[in-house]
Amino acid sequence: MAHSYTPGLKVTDKAIVKKERRLPLKGDVLVKVGDLVKADDIVAKTELPGDVERLNLAGKLGVPPKEASSFLKVSIGDKIKKDQIIAESKGFFGLFRTSIPSPIDGIVENYSDITGMLTLRKPPKKVEIDAYVNGKVVEVIENEGIVVQTPATFIQGIFGIGGEVKGELKLVAKSPDYVLTKNDITEDLKGKIVIGGSLVTSEILNECVKKGVLGIVVGGIDDKDLKDFLGEEIGVAITGQEEKGITLIVTEGFGQMTMAKKTFDILSKNDGKRASINGATQIRAGVMRPEVIVTYDIDTIVEESKHAEMGMDINSIVRIIRQPYFGAIGKVVGLPSQLQKIETEAHVRVLEFEFDDGKRIVLPRANVELIEE
Amino acid sequence: MKEKDQITRILATDCGSTTTKAILIEKRENEYRLIVRGEAPTTVEAPYEDVTKGVLNAIREVEELAGIRILDGENIIKRERSEDDGVDIYISTSSAGGGLQMMVAGVVDKMSAESAARAALGAGSIVMDVIATNDKRMDHERIKRIRTLRPDMILLSGGTDGGTITHVVQLAEIIQAADPKPRFGAGYKLPVIYAGNNKAVDEIKERLEKKTALYVVDNLRPTLEKENLKPARDKIHDLFMEHVMAQAPGYRKLMDMTDVPIMPTPGAVGLLIETIGKRDKIEVLGVDIGGATTDVFSYFQNTFNRTVSANLGMSYSISNVVKEAGLKNIMRWVPFHMDEKDLRNRIRNKMIRPTTIPSTLDELQIEQAISREALRLALEQHKTMAVGLKGVQKERTISDAFEQTSTGETLVNMLTLNLIVGSGGVLSHAPRRVQSALMMIDAFLPEGITMLTVDSIFMMPQLGVLSTVHEKAATEVFEKDCLIRLGSCIAPIGNIKEGQEAVRVKFDDKEFVFNFGDMGVIPLELNKKVKAVISVAKGLDLGNGKGKEVESELEGGVVGVIVDARGRRPFVLPENDNDRVNKLKKWIKSLNVYPEK
Numbered sequence: 007m008a009h010s011y012t013p014g015l016k017v018t019d020k021a022i023v024k025k026e027r028r029l030p031l032k033g034d035v036l037v038k039v040g041d042l043v044k045a046d047d048i049v050a051k052t053e054l055p056g057d058v059e060r061l062n063l064a065g066k067l068g069v070p071p072k073e074a075s076s077f078l079k080v081s082i083g084d085k086i087k088k089d090q091i092i093a094e095s096k097g098f099f100g101l102f103r104t105s106i107p108s109p110i111d112g113i114v115e116n117y118s119d120i121t122g123m124l125t126l127r128k129p130p131k132k133v134e135i136d137a138y139v140n141g142k143v144v145e146v147i148e149n150e151g152i153v154v155q156t157p158a159t160f161i162q163g164i165f166g167i168g169g170e171v172k173g174e175l176k177l178v179a180k181s182p183d184y185v186l187t188k189n190d191i192t193e194d195l196k197g198k199i200v201i202g203g204s205l206v207t208s209e210i211l212n213e214c215v216k217k218g219v220l221g222i223v224v225g226g227i228d229d230k231d232l233k234d235f236l237g238e239e240i241g242v243a244i245t246g247q248e249e250k251g252i253t254l255i256v257t258e259g260f261g262q263m264t265m266a267k268k269t270f271d272i273l274s275k276n277d278g279k280r281a282s283i284n285g286a287t288q289i290r291a292g293v294m295r296p297e298v299i300v301t302y303d304i305d306t307i308v309e310e311s312k313h314a315e316m317g318m319d320i321n322s323i324v325r326i327i328r329q330p331y332f333g334a335i336g337k338v339v340g341l342p343s344q345l346q347k348i349e350t351e352a353h354v355r356v357l358e359f360e361f362d363d364g365k366r367i368v369l370p371r372a373n374v375e376l377i378e379e
Numbered sequence: 380m381k382e383k384d385q386i387t388r389i390l391a392t393d394c395g396s397t398t399t400k401a402i403l404i405e406k407r408e409n410e411y412r413l414i415v416r417g418e419a420p421t422t423v424e425a426p427y428e429d430v431t432k433g434v435l436n437a438i439r440e441v442e443e444l445a446g447i448r449i450l451d452g453e454n455i456i457k458r459e460r461s462e463d464d465g466v467d468i469y470i471s472t473s474s475a476g477g478g479l480q481m482m483v484a485g486v487v488d489k490m491s492a493e494s495a496a497r498a499a500l501g502a503g504s505i506v507m508d509v510i511a512t513n514d515k516r517m518d519h520e521r522i523k524r525i526r527t528l529r530p531d532m533i534l535l536s537g538g539t540d541g542g543t544i545t546h547v548v549q550l551a552e553i554i555q556a557a558d559p560k561p562r563f564g565a566g567y568k569l570p571v572i573y574a575g576n577n578k579a580v581d582e583i584k585e586r587l588e589k590k591t592a593l594y595v596v597d598n599l600r601p602t603l604e605k606e607n608l609k610p611a612r613d614k615i616h617d618l619f620m621e622h623v624m625a626q627a628p629g630y631r632k633l634m635d636m637t638d639v640p641i642m643p644t645p646g647a648v649g650l651l652i653e654t655i656g657k658r659d660k661i662e663v664l665g666v667d668i669g670g671a672t673t674d675v676f677s678y679f680q681n682t683f684n685r686t687v688s689a690n691l692g693m694s695y696s697i698s699n700v701v702k703e704a705g706l707k708n709i710m711r712w713v714p715f716h717m718d719e720k721d722l723r724n725r726i727r728n729k730m731i732r733p734t735t736i737p738s739t740l741d742e743l744q745i746e747q748a749i750s751r752e753a754l755r756l757a758l759e760q761h762k763t764m765a766v767g768l769k770g771v772q773k774e775r776t777i778s779d780a781f782e783q784t785s786t787g788e789t790l791v792n793m794l795t796l797n798l799i800v801g802s803g804g805v806l807s808h809a810p811r812r813v814q815s816a817l818m819m820i821d822a823f824l825p826e827g828i829t830m831l832t833v834d835s836i837f838m839m840p841q842l843g844v845l846s847t848v849h850e851k852a853a854t855e856v857f858e859k860d861c862l863i864r865l866g867s868c869i870a871p872i873g874n875i876k877e878g879q880e881a882v883r884v885k886f887d888d889k890e891f892v893f894n895f896g897d898m899g900v901i902p903l904e905l906n907k908k909v910k911a912v913i914s915v916a917k918g919l920d921l922g923n924g925k926g927k928e929v930e931s932e933l934e935g936g937v938v939g940v941i942v943d944a945r946g947r948r949p950f951v952l953p954e955n956d957n958d959r960v961n962k963l964k965k966w967i968k969s970l971n972v973y974p975e976k
Contacts, residue, residue, distance in 0.1 A: 031560070058556040060518040071545075115556070120582055121549040123518075125556055165731045229723035241699035242690050243730050260727040289695055289731060328735040329725060329742055350743040351810035351974055354736060373735045 015162040015257075015295060015375065017269050020308050023158040023299060024144070027135050028151035030054070035146050042304060043137040043154060045172055045282055050135050050151050056128030059110050064122025066106055067095050071122030078124075084114045086126065093124075138170055139282045140301045157306040158299050159276055161257070161269055163223070166285030166296030167236070167245045168253030171199070173220040175300070177277040179203035182225065182270040185262070186210050195219045199253075199281055199298075201273045205262040206254070208235040214252055221253040221283050223273060223298055226263030246286025253285040255296040263333050266325065268377065276300045318357070324374040326359070331369075335377065336361045340368075380638045381467050383849055388458065390441070390449060390466040391841035392434050393644055394421055394473040394633075396671060397734075399430075401437035402838050403445055403466075404845075404856055411852035413860035416836055417441040422629070429629035431636070434471070455636055470848065471637050472840040473630075474644035479503060479619050482530040484510040484554070486537030486546040491575065491600045495536040497684070497764065498574070498599055498608040502615035503646030504531075505672065505689045510553070512537075512546050518553055525557035532569065532618055533559065533591075534611060535583070538576030540601045547575045551586045558590055568592040570618045574599040574611040594618070619643060639848050645674045645687060647843025651857065652676040652800065653683040654846055661797035664823065666754060667839070668803035670694035670733055673753055675761035679790040684765035688757040693750060693805050694733030701726055704752035711952050712748035712821065714963035715741065740973060743810070747818055750805040754822035762789040794826040794872070794922055800862065802834035813900075813938045813972050816865045820943055824950050826872050827922040828913075828931050831865040831941070864905060866936030870943040871919035874951075881919060881944040886911035886933065893944045895919075898966045901942065903935030941970065 033052020037043060064074035077093045080086060086108045097103035108126065115125040141156030176198040178190050184203030191200075191213040200214065202224035208231040214222055233239050236248065257269050265273075281300045288294035318324070322338045340358030346368065347353050354370045361367075387406040392399060399421045403414045417440025422433035435453060442449050448464040449456060456465030481504040485492025488511035496506050507528050510521050525533075533554060537547035554571065561569045571591040573583050580595055587593045596610040634641060642650075645667070652665040656678030665676035673691040677684050690699040701709060706719060713722070725745060729735065737743040766789050799819055801807075806815045815833045819825075838861050846853035871882060874895075881895040886909040891901050895916070903909065911933045917926040933940050945966075953959045967973055 055558060058519055058522050060552075060556070118548065118552055121545055121552060123549065123552060125552065127556075165727075228720055229727045230720055239698070239702040241702040242696055243698065259731060260724040261721075287731075289733060327732045328728070328738060330739060332728070349739050349974075350737055352736070352743075352808070370736050370738050373738055375732075 015164060017161050017266065017272065017377070019159055019272050019275075020157060020302065020306070021160050022155060022308050023139070023141075023160050023301075024153055024155045025138055025141075025299075026147075026151065026153050027138060028147065029135060030133065032149040033133070035149065035152060037143050037146075037152060039143050039146055041143045043141060043143060045137055045140050045280075045301075047137045048134045049137050049143070049154070052133050053130035054133050056112055056130050058115070059112070059126045059128070061106070061109070061124045061126060062122060063093055063106065063117065063124040067093065067104055069095070072119045074122055075117050075119060078117065080114050082114055082116055085112075086114060087111055138172075138284075139299050140304070142304055156304060157302040157308045159272060159302075161223075161272060161298040163255035163257045163285075163287075163296040163298070164259055165243075165245075166253065166255040166287050167232075167248045168221070168250060168285040169246050169248075170282065170284045170286075171220045171253045172280065172282045173197055173199045175199050175201060175223075175273065175276050175279055175281045175298075177201045177274050179224075179265075179270075182265040182267055186224070188213050191217050191219065193217060199223065199283060201270075201277070202265075203270075204264045207231045211235045211250075211252060211254065215250065219252060221255070221285075223255045223257065223283070225256070225258045225265035226261050227254070227256055228262070229260050232260075243287060243289040245288075246284065248285075253283055255283060255285055255298060258333055259327070261332075266335065266377070273298070318371070318374075318376060323377045324357075324359070325377055326369065326373060327375050328373040331367070334361060338374075339366065341371075380848075383851075386467040386849055386852070387461055388466045389845065389849070389852060390438065390455065390469045391838075391845055392437060392469075392471045393647075393838075393840040394423070394430055394434065394471065395644065395669070396423075396474060397421055399433040399437045400837070400841070401434070401441045402841050403441050403449075404852060406852070410859070411855040413838070413856050415441055415444040416838070417444060423627060427628075429632070430473070430627065431629045431632045434633060434636075468638050468848065469636060470639055470841070470844050471633060472642045472644045472647045472844050473633075474840075479615075479643050480505045480507050480528075480531050481534060481615070482506070482508050482510065482525060482528060483534045484536070484550045486512050486550065486575075488514055490603070491536045491538070493764075493766075494600045494606050494608065495534050495574070495611070497606075498611040499534050499615060500685050500687060500764070501608060501649070501683070502612045502619070503643030503649065503685075504615065504619075505687050507689070510550065512549060518556075521553050522557040525554065525559050529560060530569075531561060532615070533571045534615070535571060535573050536575040536599050536611075538579060538598075539603055540577045540598050542576055542578070544576055544579035544582060547579050548582045548586070551583045555586045555590055570594065572596060572611060572614050572618070574614075577601075616640075616642075616646070639844070642840075642844045642847075644840045645685065647840045648674065648802070649676050649683065649685045649843070650846060651839055651843040651853070653678055654850075654854075655798070655800075656683070657681075659798075662792070662795050663798045663800065664758075664791070664796055665800040666757065666802065666806075666819075667834075667837075668693060668750060668753060668757070668801075668805055670804070671696050673757040673803070675757050677761060677765055677791055679765070679792060679795070682765075682790055684761070684790065686757070686761040686764045688753075688760050691753045691757050693746065693753065693803075694729065697726055697733075697749060698730045700749055700753045700756070703756055709749055709752050711959060712751050712963070714744055714960060714967055716956065716960060740976060744973070746805065747809070747814060750818055751822045754818065758791075758823055762791045765790045793824060793829075796825060796827075796829050798830045798832065799823065799825060800832050800834065800839075802837055802839055804837070807834050807837045811972065812863065812865055813970050816868070816938050816941060817966075817970060817972055820868055820870070820941065824870070824947060825868055826870055826947050828929070828933070829868050829870070830934055831868055831936070831938075832862050833865060835861055835863045864934065864936035865938045866900075866903065866940050867933045868941045868943060869913060869921070869933075870945075870947060871915045871921050872947040873919040873925065874946040874949075875916050875918040879916060881916050882942055883914045884911055884933075884940070884942065885913075891942070893942045895944050895946065896962075897942075897944050897969065899942050899944075899969050900938065900971075901933075901940040903933065903940050905936055907935040909933050909935075938970075 141154040145153035196218035199221040345353040389404040419436030458465040483495040492511040
């Protein structure tokens with residue numbers, strides 16, 4: 007094989023970051039190419055059709071579907087208020103009347119004389135999307151959204167929960183292997199994004215929520231704690247929709263994991279700066295990883311990273327991403343081309359890996375990721 | 380396209396959600412054989428967003444390995460005669476971009492809705508949800524569900540021809556109110572196939588024609604006793620090509636490249652399983668366990684069924700296997716002691732880094748433990764779907780129809796089953812073939828005598844689509860290069876005392892004895908078949924009744940004949956942790972499943 011694909015998470019101090027901001031449905035884009043936008047600026051908006059309420063009109067009136075429409079006191083397309091009487095039967099000599107109040111504010115959408123069902127629709131919901139990061143609009147996707155570009159510090163995590171939040175980064179961990187304690191979560195962290203070390207527990211996460219912490223970036227979490235915190239087991243790895251009052255970004259993996267030094271150093275450098283973070287994770291062909299973005303001034307010059315399309319070479323710095331030695335960082339010292347038999351007896355492509363102390367091991371190429379220089 | 384007998388070199392690709400696989404087949408010395416196989420990452424997603432890039436990369440690898448030129452730039456060279464360069468025919472399957480995802484709706488969940496689900500599954504789709512008027516949900520909940528799921532298409536059915544139209548119209552109104560949008564292509568209308576009561580067509584059109592791309596086909600349940608899935612299934616295939624595929628990045632180009640329409644991957648595999656069953660007049664169970672989904676195919680009582688367990692898989696969906704099976708059920712297959720916290724973290728780490736592979740024996744054993752539960756659950760789901768009233772124009776009486784709904788009797792019968800075909804990474808790439816055999820035995824618990832096989836390198840999709848244009852080539856490659864025969868498995872039903880003689884197998888003047896609670900292998904080489912006499916203890920049954928002898932043909936394979944005397948109905952593992960680990964170790968040792976540490 008001429009080229010082997012090696013996954014790697016981006017952890018860069020300075021890069022050009024592009025973010026697509028797209029509406030769920032077509033709508034109006036409020037900015038144009040070249041505009042400078044702030045993270046909180048609304049850049050596009052639309053209206054989602056309101057939820058539908060269906061009412062068994064014929065059933066409630068006790069008449070056949072074909073006749074029920076004659077008892078309607080409103081017409082199709084009319085606006086209605088909650089509890090407004092929308093249909094009424096005549097009863098006998100004005101007695102035993104059946105009055106049907108509207109269960110919602112909204113409009114009368116239609117009536118079916120086959121099923122006897124009256125469809126009511128709630129008012130449309132406004133949907134607005136903001137720019138998420140400070141930057142320049144470089145593309146407008148007609149009626150759908152924009153692409154905003156900015157020089158920024160960009161760190162991808164491996165897994166996260168919770169959606170987009172913006173807030174000031176606050177270095178709480180004393181070192182990359184630090185384990186957060188309850189005492190670390192103080193009142194002044196309200197509205198901030200905590201930088202942790204190697205582990206966060208459900209107890210700490212709950213404490214963060216209690217204190218109004220917006221987000222937390224940390225090396226590892228035990229799956230058991232994640233389950234306890236969420237109150238349920240995560241099945242398929244599609245996250246971002248959780249509404250737990252906090253966005254969590256795990257940089258290394260499950261278990262207690264010392265945060266990669268580079269990640270920790272970059273985050274520490276940004277202590278006190280405002281960041282945009284998103285826990286949304288989707289692990290499939292089109293991988294989506296959680297992220298931390300701290301923007302620079304728009305005129306900051308960025309040298310393009312040499313990472314692009316980089317393959318693995320001798321002396322590449324890689325991290326082991328599977329047991330044993332999970333999390334260890336070291337250097338590639340050999341890339342034999344023949345398949346080799348490993349402990350499981352599988353024949354796979356391997357590499358020779360050297361730890362900082364000079365110790366060497368052989369492991370499958372699939373089990374390392376490149377660390378960007 | 381050339382005449383069949385002129386075709387001597389075939390190129391076939393399968394675009395999976397992560398990998399695109401290409402195979403080259405050639406006719407040599409009067410038979411078709413697999414020559415080489417190449418693969419490359421699939422390129423449906425950003426930054427490439429063009430599936431043909433991955434296809435061309437996989438073909439380039441084939442070119443390199445086979446030492447022939449197939450591509451002229453980005454075009455596949457088609458041979459006029461039998462020159463050195465080029466191929467005679469190019470075909471492809473695809474499940475990239477998440478495959479085909481549908482919602483189905485029917486009036487009664489166990490009747491028309493179930494038939495609709497079978498039609499969709501049979502066409503190779505994932506069924507995201509089944510909406511029925513008696514599914515106990517409120518209308519607004521159904522509407523919300525349709526809106527949030529954004530299926531590729533909806534199949535609407537309900538009502539027998541000429542019967543009452545109210546309920547099916549009600550379903551149409553729900554779809555109308557939801558005003559659904561397709562997953563791909565913002566400017567397109569969502570395709571909706573109507574296959575219900577023919578009397579309701581006008582009302583359905585009135586409600587759905589403006590808001591959706593509506594197609595009307597024959598009722599898939601014209602009467603209560605008749606199921607007619609073909610028209611709906613064919614329409615799904617057409618629309619898959621026209622709407623779904625055409626929207627996916629690069630597919631228009633790919634469609635131009637292939638000589639026959641692109642098939643959804645599971646549809647192609649299903650076709651192959653069905654062909655084997657029909658041709659050999661046997662009962663077959665096929666399984667394809669992938670990273671995201673597990674497909675199960677079966678052919679019982681001349682009826683083909685397919686189900687897809689959309690969220691049971693070995694990488695992307697691995698955590699969902701844990702969620703559905705429960706950690707305890709996974710841990711019961713791990714042949715050493717480990718604590719829950721560690722296992723949980725390991726599984727999650729596989730989920731977030733799905734491309735990693737086990738590099739130690741422990742890790743391999745954990746993955747294979749999880750696969751047992753994924754396979755078991757997928758078969759459970761299949762059993763509930765593969766129930767009575769199948770296929771085209773099969774007549775039943777009304778009393779049968781009610782019996783079916785009340786008992787939900789499955790067609791899957793592990794005792795009459797003849798052949799198991801395993802496919803997918805964890806089975807096809809297990810370092811020892813006996814590991815695949817044991818995974819399938821533990822997960823499916825076959826009964827009586829069953830042949831076990833595994834797809835050598837996962838090429839069943841390509842062969843499936845090939846079978847539609849060149850059956851001979853597909854069959855020959857399937858038999859010679861694709862299907863690895865592991866050997867027959869003998870497993871009596873029932874339970875007797877541990878250690879008591881359970882099974883005695885006699886053939887060619889040789890005799891093999893196995894005690895209850897044990898497993899073992901009788902050496903019998905590949906392609907060798909013997910007539911054997913198998914006797915079982917009084918309390919056990921191999922299909923002829925308790926304690927009754929069976930005369931049967933046993934077939935050898937790369938593993939040999941496996942005797943599983945651990946009991947069935949029920950099959951039990953010891954509750955005590957130490958006992959359980961010791962048992963697993965004993966079986967592993969007697970079948971020589973893993974290398975000694």
